[in-house]
Amino acid sequence: MIDPILCIAASLSIQSPFTSKAHSNQDAMAARRPLESDHGDPFTLLNAYDEWVQIKGERGNNSRKWCRRRGLEEQRFYEMSKLVKQFNNLLTDYGLVKKRAPNASELTSYGRQQKHRDRKKLRTLKRQHQGTRRRRKFLRLEDEDVEASDAEDNDNPESNIADLEFKLSNDLNQLQESANVTRSFTLGDINLLKVILCSGLYPQLAIADECNSYRKDMDQVFHTKAKPFVLLHPTGVFATNPDVLEPPTADDESNTKDVFSHKHQLLAFVSLLETTKPYLVNTLRVPALQTMLLYSHSIDTNTDYTRVVADDWIEFKFQTGDDAQYMISSVVQLRDSWQKLLNMRLNDTTGSSVDKEPVNVALLQLERQLADKLVRFLESHIKYTMRKLAGAELQHLHIGPTEETDTDNFFVLQSKDSKPHPTKGGTQVNSYLTIASLQENEKSKLGLYSSVLREHWTCPKCNEPMIVTMVERLEHQSQCNQC
Numbered sequence: 001m002i003d004p005i006l007c008i009a010a011s012l013s014i015q016s017p018f019t020s021k022a023h024s025n026q027d028a029m030a031a032r033r034p035l036e037s038d039h040g041d042p043f044t045l046l047n048a049y050d051e052w053v054q055i056k057g058e059r060g061n062n063s064r065k066w067c068r069r070r071g072l073e074e075q076r077f078y079e080m081s082k083l084v085k086q087f088n089n090l091l092t093d094y095g096l097v098k099k100r101a102p103n104a105s106e107l108t109s110y111g112r113q114q115k116h117r118d119r120k121k122l123r124t125l126k127r128q129h130q131g132t133r134r135r136r137k138f139l140r141l142e143d144e145d146v147e148a149s150d151a152e153d154n155d156n157p158e159s160n161i162a163d164l165e166f167k168l169s170n171d172l173n174q175l176q177e178s179a180n181v182t183r184s185f186t187l188g189d190i191n192l193l194k195v196i197l198c199s200g201l202y203p204q205l206a207i208a209d210e211c212n213s214y215r216k217d218m219d220q221v222f223h224t225k226a227k228p229f230v231l232l233h234p235t236g237v238f239a240t241n242p243d244v245l246e247p248p249t250a251d252d253e254s255n256t257k258d259v260f261s262h263k264h265q266l267l268a269f270v271s272l273l274e275t276t277k278p279y280l281v282n283t284l285r286v287p288a289l290q291t292m293l294l295y296s297h298s299i300d301t302n303t304d305y306t307r308v309v310a311d312d313w314i315e316f317k318f319q320t321g322d323d324a325q326y327m328i329s330s331v332v333q334l335r336d337s338w339q340k341l342l343n344m345r346l347n348d349t350t351g352s353s354v355d356k357e358p359v360n361v362a363l364l365q366l367e368r369q370l371a372d373k374l375v376r377f378l379e380s381h382i383k384y385t386m387r388k389l390a391g392a393e394l395q396h397l398h399i400g401p402t403e404e405t406d407t408d409n410f411f412v413l414q415s416k417d418s419k420p421h422p423t424k425g426g427t428q429v430n431s432y433l434t435i436a437s438l439q440e441n442e443k444s445k446l447g448l449y450s451s452v453l454r455e456h457w458t459c460p461k462c463n464e465p466m467i468v469t470m471v472e473r474l475e476h477q478s479q480c481n482q483c
Contacts, residue, residue: 001189002088002097003178004046005196010083011045012270012282014076016235022071023235032070036237038244039190040268040284042197044237050179052077057172063163078162081170096345100174191378192371194286195294198268202295206230206267206280207288207314207388208247217242222267222280223388225313230272233279238267245285260319260383264288288386289316290378293331300398300424301328302438309438312394317385325473330377332433332474337370398437399425418475429474 011017022028035051037043052074055063067074091097185193198205206222209229215221220242222230232239248261268291270282292310293299300309305324308316318324344363389397402425421428426437457473458465461480468476 004182006084006087007049008042008046010080013083014079017072017076019071019073025071028071038241041236041282042284049077049080050182053175053179057176078166081166188375192374198286198291201268204269230278230280233281236283238283258385260385262381262383264386266291287378289384297432299433300437301435302440303436307438313389315387315389319383323382327382333477334373334377341366341370396439399439401425
């Protein structure tokens with residue numbers, strides 16, 4: 001996962017590789033269509049970079065001509081390669097990534113001679129380029145567009161210098177292998193990539209407007225937590241393919257409001273561009289419930305857990321309390337394991353040698369377990385509804401603090417670690433989770449007793465049967481993970 005993540009991070013850190021004609025020339029758009037991904041703009045950039053790497057490794061192919069036909073700027077790909085190498089070196093220096101073994105071709109005498117010839121040629125080209133003026137560019141008119149001539153493009157010394165620098169500083173065989181691995185990604189791998197990207201993008205998420213099904217493709221409206229009524233940027237992949245953003249519908253295929261489904265989505269975006277209208281730039285679609293539960297700074301529930309509010313702006317409703325308890329229990333385990341793994345990784349790199357780093361078996365085992373749990377969590381098919389809370393609802397969202405009585409202590413002080421929340425009310429389980437703090441829209445049959453209802457449960461890790469409340473269950477799972 002490290003290679004595609006670094007490539008996407010590099011592509012989002014530089015100027016867009018798309019030229020001015022990329023979204024107006026029909027031939028360029030048609031040639032670039034196989035590279036477009038319906039998962040979002042970052043994956044389209046990753047596909048374009050991987051295909052460019054394959055073209056660079058094939059003899060006889062002109063990568064500059066390939067880029068020009070698709071409305072891409074090759075210089076941006078060179079910049080991406082440099083950034084990827086810098087990111088990789090930083091991670092290697094701090095011991096977060098193992099140092100890669102040198103390629104077999106570099107160890108042979110022919111490989112070393114080829115490197116020496118390329119370096120000598122690079123020095124010659126740089127001397128020649130410094131002593132000459134910039135050549136006059138000859139333009140030609142093709143299909144109502146102005147392009148540089150092929151002869152001038154092939155003799156461009158700046159392009160030749162960039163090409164040689166790229167070949168000297170990168171191993172094309174390793175880059176092609178990484179590109180082939182990216183091409184074979186499954187849907188689970190792609191969802192895992194999305195979750196990793198959201199760890200850096202959160203809270204930059206947007207939810208679709210409830211009336212989008214009645215709007216035209218270019219008029220789709222989204223809402224962020226800070227700014228409502230934003231649009232998709234016309235150059236984004238979703239602007240030309242908005243069908244993948246359609247909300248799930250009910251059985252009658254007409255109702256899109258309050259539909260229980262596991263296919264609800266949010267849009268993660270890199271930046272918000274405001275011109276005549278506000279636009280979301282570099283967007284990707286992510287699973288709504290899993291993303292919000294993993295990264296929300298506050299998660300609040302009602303007494304029977306069928307209603308969950310994340311970060312005081314998106315509300316989720318579940319069909320049964322068991323479904324909600326399963327998702328909350330899973331996300332608490334994942335966030336604890338993630339934090340534990342991060343601490344272990346940082347402690348493991350402190351004072352260790354980069355070249356002779358000892359293999360931490362426990363660390364590798366925890367990484368595999370976390371990856372497997374994340375994949376299962378992302379593939380869960382628990383159905384729920386999703387909506388954005390209105391501003392007026394936030395004023396009466398929580399029950400608020402209550403007077404401390406013997407009865408209240410019995411309900412909220414169910415375990416040694418939990419405590420009543422000082423402002424929201426309910427029971428604060430950890431730094432981000434508070435249960436039974438939401439106002440009830442519909443009165444539960446058990447009322448306040450729902451939060452302390454004990455049920456039979458068997459721990460999946462230690463196989464110990466017990467009768468516990470939800471809070472006690474979360475605490476036991478947290479203790480099992482630390483063992």
